[in-house]
Amino acid sequence: MVRKKVAFYTMGCKLNYAETSTIARKFSILDYQQVPFKSYADIYVINSCSVTKNAEIEFQHIVRSTMKINSKAFIVAIGCYAQFNPKKVSSITGIDLVLGYEEKFKIVDYLNRGLFLKQKYYAKIISKKTYFSSFSVGDRTRSFLKIQDGCDYKCSYCIIPMSRGPSRSESIKNILKNIRFLFTKGVKEIVLTGVNIGDYGEKNIYGKNLRFFDLIEAIDQIQEKVRIRLSSIEPNLLQNECIDFLSKSKHFVPHFHIPLQSGSNKILMKMHRRYRRELYQEKVKKIRSLMPYAYIGSDIIVGFPGEKHKHFLETYHFLKKLEISSLHIFSYSTRPNTKSSMMIQENISKKIQWKRNQILRGLSNKKYRFFCQKQINTKKTVLFEKNSGNHKKYLYGYTENYIRTKIPLNSSSIFYENTLQDVLITKVDDKDGIMIAEPINN
Numbered sequence: 001m002v003r004k005k006v007a008f009y010t011m012g013c014k015l016n017y018a019e020t021s022t023i024a025r026k027f028s029i030l031d032y033q034q035v036p037f038k039s040y041a042d043i044y045v046i047n048s049c050s051v052t053k054n055a056e057i058e059f060q061h062i063v064r065s066t067m068k069i070n071s072k073a074f075i076v077a078i079g080c081y082a083q084f085n086p087k088k089v090s091s092i093t094g095i096d097l098v099l100g101y102e103e104k105f106k107i108v109d110y111l112n113r114g115l116f117l118k119q120k121y122y123a124k125i126i127s128k129k130t131y132f133s134s135f136s137v138g139d140r141t142r143s144f145l146k147i148q149d150g151c152d153y154k155c156s157y158c159i160i161p162m163s164r165g166p167s168r169s170e171s172i173k174n175i176l177k178n179i180r181f182l183f184t185k186g187v188k189e190i191v192l193t194g195v196n197i198g199d200y201g202e203k204n205i206y207g208k209n210l211r212f213f214d215l216i217e218a219i220d221q222i223q224e225k226v227r228i229r230l231s232s233i234e235p236n237l238l239q240n241e242c243i244d245f246l247s248k249s250k251h252f253v254p255h256f257h258i259p260l261q262s263g264s265n266k267i268l269m270k271m272h273r274r275y276r277r278e279l280y281q282e283k284v285k286k287i288r289s290l291m292p293y294a295y296i297g298s299d300i301i302v303g304f305p306g307e308k309h310k311h312f313l314e315t316y317h318f319l320k321k322l323e324i325s326s327l328h329i330f331s332y333s334t335r336p337n338t339k340s341s342m343m344i345q346e347n348i349s350k351k352i353q354w355k356r357n358q359i360l361r362g363l364s365n366k367k368y369r370f371f372c373q374k375q376i377n378t379k380k381t382v383l384f385e386k387n388s389g390n391h392k393k394y395l396y397g398y399t400e401n402y403i404r405t406k407i408p409l410n411s412s413s414i415f416y417e418n419t420l421q422d423v424l425i426t427k428v429d430d431k432d433g434i435m436i437a438e439p440i441n442n
């Protein structure tokens with residue numbers, strides 16, 4: 001019997017990567033053959049994102065290019081955009097099946113139940129209160145492990161609580177079990193992901209509320225040699241006791257991603273963020289005092305409604321002084337049914353948004369170069385990745401503090417993919433900005 005071919009495409013966040021991987025494993029159990037997304041397949045599954053308007057445009061573009069590969073393919077849309085606007089997604093030419101938050105984990109059942117009829121269909125979007133375990137394995141060197149889903153916050157620009165529902169968490173027991181399982185599969189680094197991981201919470205069998213600190217404390221006691229990375233964490237939820245603990249941890253690497261969004265308190269208030277810039281600054285200072293080499297990344301939204309020139313300047317000068325390593329900059333885009341979508345009269349023009357975006361990109365590049373320069377002549381541990389074959393001269397990987405690093409392939413035969421190796425950072429390659437390292441002969 002000819003095996004049906006299935007291909008996956010993931011948009012957006014690490015959570016989506018973890019969930020795509022979980023869904024792909026369901027197909028492999030049933031003897032489907034997984035092929036790369038740009039190859040010919042019978043079924044294409046697109047895990048969509050709805051965080052920005054651009055993500056929705058990109059989704060349509062992906063559907064069109066998929067149809068060019070196989071116009072008769074069965075295309076399934078899952079993920080936040082599918083959950084948030086199933087009618088609109090199902091009306092896109094080429095889309096055959098739209099599955100919501102819960103239904104996507106039953107995708108194989110939907111296909112088996114005869115929905116393979118090339119009929120437009122979208123599954124009833126039901127409860128978003130259930131929790132589904134997810135992790136990625138096998139398709140990347142690092143594995144993304146979902147520990148939490150949904151969000152109870154109400155940031156005025158954000159569509160995520162509407163597509164992913166309220167905050168809920170995996171049990172510590174299951175998280176530890178999954179980490180051990182991933183370790184047995186050869187995974188050396190696990191990224192704890194979620195929508196709002198700092199809001200992690202579980203009631204244990206004695207009725208005690210276990211919080212994020214309890215989780216990291218439990219994880220740090222594992223015996224397996226695996227390094228653990230945190231994904232994005234809200235500044236107000238990054239407790240000082242967590243920073244203290246992480247600075248001495250055995251498993252957690254010195255890497256933080258803390259979204260700021262604006263350096264103006266006025267704009268933070270309009271965004272309904274739950275902190276002010278002073279708190280953010282305090283967190284960065286605390287991390288730097290305990291972990292001088294830690295990578296600290298941040299997210300910024302430029303052109304939020306009402307962001308006047310003076311507010312942007314406040315953000316710029318605040319960021320300039322802040323000892324962070326790099327920035328992800330997003331231009332504000334209106335999402336339907338959000339509070340900020342009502343602030344239409346205060347909207348900032350695309351041209352101004354673009355200009356502000358460019359200015360902050362320049363600042364971010366400078367910060368990242370400075371951060372990299374500081375690493376020269378320091379010892380680091382790199383997790384080397386699979387050599388895709390395109391890079392014949394170097395083997396690539398990330399240091400514990402999240403610096404892209406490469407080592408000349410001829411420098412030592414002991415450097416294999418998916419191994420953790422000690423190296424000395426020697427310089428920055430001016431051509432691509434990647435750090436060059438050499439082996440440390442112990």
Ligand code: SF4
Pocket residue numbers: 151152153154155158159160161195196234
């Ligand atoms: S914390 Fe705010 S921005 Fe993050 S998912 Fe929740 S509502 Fe959205």
